[in-house]
Structure formats: structure tokens, C-alpha cells
Amino acid sequence: MSAFGTIDELETALRAADYLPDRGLSTALFLGLALEKPLLLEGEAGVGKTEAAKALAVATKARLIRLQCYEGLDVAHAVYEWNYPRQLLHIRAAQEGTVSEDELFGPEFLIRRPLLEAIDTDEPVVLLIDEIDRADEEFEAFLLEVLSDFQITIPELGTIRARRKPAVILTSNRTRELHDALKRRALFHWIGHPSIDREIEIVKIRIPGISERLASEAAAFVRELRGLDLAKPPGVAETIDWAMALNALGRQEIDADVVEQTLGSVLKYREDIEAVRDETLARLVDTARTTAAR
């Protein structure tokens, strides 16, 4: 059961971890803990899905264990693998065939991967399963089993059960529809882009010492960019990177020149950068500065 009695308590702890969730996300994280259910987070790239898990780990004083998914991810990389070189050396060293199979397939020859780590431990854990939509469907089915029983079977060692259920966060970029069974098991929250006030607040909390004006103008400019028709609209992560760059340059405010020089940390595609030039860029800078000044 959760260490937090209310959503507000959790929100305070997240804030202390430099993460500013909106009410919806706090509620989702709170319910995940309270109901002991995995939480599936979806949203545009860069809205802070992964960050949410990291912050939750800090807030709950848990260890963050991350499983990054990719096409072809298999049990050997997600759960465990035997350390074959060591096993071979061990047989050699023992000579005369006095090594038993039990000894050889014992814990000291086991390489523990994220899922096993998260289950076979006594400390509190936040298990982040990142970009689950990239894994193959076979792996998703396997994962579903793990998330139902919180146990893993290693033929040579037997079944390992979780002593305490890890808090599980799954993220997906929706490159494909996830299996219904997995969705039924999880709570679901869609993270949108933050409001401008919240984004300014996020920038300020992540970049100590940044001027109020620069934070506001940067957030307002990125917001303008999101209104354009871009191949990859910038997320909060880009706002932070960019504001950090501007701050490092000693800027107190934005102008067309500095925006043009630093646009590469906000926009990641050449065609997007090309679309934001000259008059467009000047117009956006003007609008952003007006918005930021209120």
C-alpha cells in the first residue's frame, strides 16, 4: 500500500523531486500506488513520460529499474541470462568433472536483467518499462504474465516470487496498439503538453538561477512552435534543453538572432528548422515576447 494518504501528499513529494506533475498525472501515479496496478502512460514525445517514473522513484524513495524496449528484445536481455564464459572457466578450473550441474546453474552464474532485478529484491522498486510498443508482441505477452503474477521461473533455479510488488510504469508512443489484456491490467493516463504557466514553472525548477523573463519567453516561444505544423513538435524536454542553452549563453531574454543560432536544440528535423526562418521566426519571437510580458 502507498505511503501517501492523499494525492496532495504525493504531489508535494514529486515537487521535492523537481518534478511538477499536473493534477491528472498525480492522480494517476497516486492510484497506481494505491490500487497496486501498473500505470500505462501515453503522450507525444517529450511530455515527460519517462521523467514521471524517475520522479516517482525519488518521491517514494525507491530504486528505479528501467527496461528499455526495442524490436527483438528477448528474455536474455529483459529477465536473466547465464554467464557462460564463467561457467566454462569454472568447469575447467575444477577439472576431473567434479562440478555438478546444480552448482553450475546456481545464483553466482546468473546475470540478472531488469525484470528479475525488480522482482527478486527486498527494497522498494519503481519498474519503468519504457516504450513497450517497440517490443515484439511475443514479448508483450510474456510481460503480461510477469505483471499478473509477479513471479519469474528459471528452469534451473525454480520460481522466484516478488516479496513486495514493484510500482510499474509502462510508457508507449503508440506505434502500435497494445494488447487488450495488457491494457485491462493497467491504469491509463494520457499526458498532454503542459499549460504555459506550468511549463514556465518547470523550466524554473529545472534550471536554478534562470531569469523569470527568459523562462517565460522560452516557454511562450515553444508554445508558438507547437501551434505550427511541424514534423516533430517540441516537448517539455526540448524547452528545458533550449532554455538551458540560452541561460548558458548569459541571455536574459530572447531575440531573433539568438533563437536562430540555438533553434537546433528545440527542433530536431532539418525541414522543421527550415520552416521556422526569417519572417516566421521574427513573428514568433514577437508573439512569444508579448505573451511572456502578459
Place this chain on the structure above:
Amino acid sequence: MADAVVRHVVTFGRVLREVGLEVGPGRVADALRGIAAVDLTRQEDVYFALRQTLVSRHDELELFDRAFNAWFLRAPVLPPVRTAQSPLAQEKIGETLSDAAGGEPDDEAGDPLELGASGHELLRDKDFAEMTPEEYRRVKRLIAAIAEQRPLRASRRRRPDPRGDRLDMRKLIRQSLRTGGDPVDRPYRARKEVPRKLVVLCDVSGSMDAYARALVLFLHAAVGSGPGVEAFAFGTRLSRLTAELGTRDPESALEKCTEAVTDWGSGTRIGASLKEFNDLYGKRALSRGAVVVIVSDGWERQDPELVGREMARLARAAYAVIWVNPLKGNPEYQPLAGGMRAALPYVDRFLSGHNLRSLEELAAVLAGIERRHAA
């Protein structure tokens, strides 16, 4: 929890089911637990607790919001979003069918699958646009069989295979135990081949009418061939058809297609549709590593330049791009239409798809395609 609250949530679950959300008893139970954990006097918390437990897809959020507003906030109920089947679209199909029926009748009766060899051969080369409904009925199964061919990719998962390319270490260790650590036998594992993602974008605008039936059948069978196939129809805009085509019966899938693509039989905006695909689905990496098949005559009426730009984006993400243009079946055809010309530099294979034989060719290409073929 107060009985009234329980009743409210249970009834709300039923309301959601009525508007089309999949809300089973498990979800309602979660919603009740969620509600119990939050402060009932805070509307926002109640809203999120219900939403996060009862909804599992982004595209259901709007429906949920409407239902929530109507049920809990007593907001006026808006008319349902579901659009009725366009009578115009039905007429179009009717027309196409009766036009086709006006052609030469084919009296050869019998089981559609037991075509005489000669009849089969004749039909193989017959343009879909010139087939009678009877002939068409016969080739349907064949179209389906062709569509089941899928491009493969190597999976990371390996299985024991004496001709494999990687040692099965677990087995090797076990066997070495008996031989004092010397690996006498060398067991191998090999990669399994699994279907590669396949994305089909099908032009259903007026100029493609004659081929639409065959192509929809093709799409239907492709989607039914297993996971990892996505189908889209486009005309003036783009519409995802995977779900509509997921039903068992091709005829009803055809009807549902008509329903989903409201611009059936109207003009084409290929560039804008490709852009919509790249923006909405490409960004979510649906096209990454996929074999993308575009079925269209390339008649872009508005902006050929946009076609080129969006094709470039698509080609970058995709494993390979195949363009199927039924007009290419005509020996005198030249790809002069603006959109087609703009697209060709980004196309790995350019095929016709106007008759059975050319669909077979498409299937063969799909089964063996490699990255960056010359067109």
C-alpha cells in the same frame, strides 16, 4: 462506500458501454476502488480516477469526456458522433457493380475455386475493371490467397537449429559438463523469421473506382493474415481502416470501408493524405521498418510538390516503399501525372496491380523485398 456512489459508478459504466467503450466488470471494480482512494469533493480527482480506470485508449477520451459531462455535470447531451453511412457512397458502389454487370456475361458455372485451367489463365490477365461480377466472384479467393504473402524479417528470438549461426550456450555448458569442460558437440540456434510490418495506403478516389473492390478485398485479406498489418484508405483525406477490415467477412468489410471513408469516389489529395499519415502515424513510428505499399493512380490534383516532400519523409522511415498503380497495366502508360512523377524517385518498386497476375507479382515482391531496391 455509500450505496449511491456505487450505483452512480456502475450506471456510468453502462453509459460508457452504450457509447461504445469496452467497460467490463473488472474496470468498474477498479473505478470503485479508485473513487474510494480520492477525495470525492474534488471534481477533478473524481474525473481522473474514473478516466484512468475506465478508459485505455487515447481515442476514447473524447467519448469519455462527453459521457462524463452529461452524466455527472448534467451538461446538455450532444448528438452522437457516429456518422451515418453515406447514401452517396452506397450508390457509387451500386453503380460500379451494375456497370460491371453490363459487360460480357460469363456463363461458365461451377465452384469458384475449381476454375478450369484455361478459365483461370484468362482471368489472371483480365483487368479488374473489365471483370463481370461473376468473374469477380471467382477471383475473390485468389486475391485473398495472394494477399497472405508477407515480407519477413529476422526476429531476435532464436530456436535450436543445427545450421544456425550462433552457439546454444546453455546447452553447450550442460554438454561440456560430461566432457570435463571441452565442448565436443556444438549445438546452434538460428533466428526465426517473423512477418515484417506491412502498411498499405489505398487510394479510393473516383479515378480508382474500377479497382476499389479488388483492392479492398486485397486489403482485407492482408489485415487478416496476422498481426502487424495496418491499412489506410485515402481520397481527400486519410482514414485508418485496420479495425474495419478486421472483421471476418470481406463483403461487410467493404461496406464498413465505405462507411469509414466518407470521401469515397471524390477527388484525390495524395500529398495531403500522405502528410496526414506521416504526421499522425509516421511520428508514432508506425512506418518505421515497415514495408509500405501505396495503391494509387497518382492523380494528384492539387500539389505535386507536396507529394514529393511527403514521399521523402515516408521513404526515410520505411524499410521499403512499393507503389502499385493500376494504370501501369496499360502498355502505353507513362507516369506523367504530376503526383506520380514527384513520387517515383522515392519508390523502391513500381508495379501495376490491375489484374490477378500483377497481384501475384506484388506478392512475390512483398515476400522477397530488400531495402532500397532500384525502382
